Amino acid sequence: MLPVLLALPVSAALLIWMLRIKKDNPFPKYTVIKLLIAGVISGILASVITLLGAIISLVIQIGPENLPALFNAETAKEILDQLAAQGNTPLTWGSALLIFCRTFVLVGLAEEVMKFFCAKAVMKKEGVVRTWMDALICFAIVAIGFQASEDIGYAEGNVVLAIIRALTPFHFTFGVIMGYYWGLGKVKDNKSCTMLAIVLPAFIHTVFDYSLNMIRRSEDFGVIALAVLALMLILTVFMILKLRKWQKDKTLDVVI
DSSP states (O other): OOOHHSSSHHHHHHHHHHHHHTTTTTHHHHHHHHHHHHHHHHHHHHHHHHHHHHHHHHHHEEEEEEGGGGGGGHHHHHHHHHHHHTTOOOOOHHHHHHOOOOOOOIIIIIHHHHHHHHHHHHHHHHHOOBBBBHHHHHHHHHHHHHHHHHHHHHTTTTTHHHHHTTTOHHHHHHHHHHHHHHHHHHHOOHHHHHHHHHHHHHHHHHHHHHHHHGTTTTHHHHHHHHHHHHHHHHHHHHHHHHHHHHHTTTTTHHHO
């Protein structure tokens, strides 16, 4: 129970801040709840996509003709041990690029696309988005819902992990970037900005996850992973400061 409680304070604080930005013209409470639920649903859908991708990857690696062998415990263990051994082979530029592309499709793109369309679904149904800032806040709240559910899943039983994830609310950062560029696309009637609302968060997300996952393959990635983590923290602080500035000078109070 304690790890779960530790994982949520930052997400709760960010949600309260988003609602305070809208205090003069607040969203209906049910709309906020629906946005949070949309974030949770997007996480579930992304997990399904990742699982399907992992299954497809396994089938490709072992060959469809060897699938029946997985139903035999001894044979399955032998096959999985062989795959694990392959995972410990030295990295090449080709294998590193393949892992990056797989991470982009199955993690970065899958999660950001699901958040994007779940947010859009609620925004369309509720009809509460009037300004660029309204849209940004909707995407941010969906990201907070995603972040909170993911934090609970990862932090269960691990206090240290709960603290680390609470202090790294990067899904919120991705949500702010997504909302900013989606709104920019609406203001400028530019479909490239709308595409950027998905691709840019997905790419940054991929770089972060990739750098952490590659530590398992090579200790040389430890320094790189720490550098990426530091950059992500700087980006998060930067986006929070920008959001405060946009709120203060009403830059995003543009009807869309």
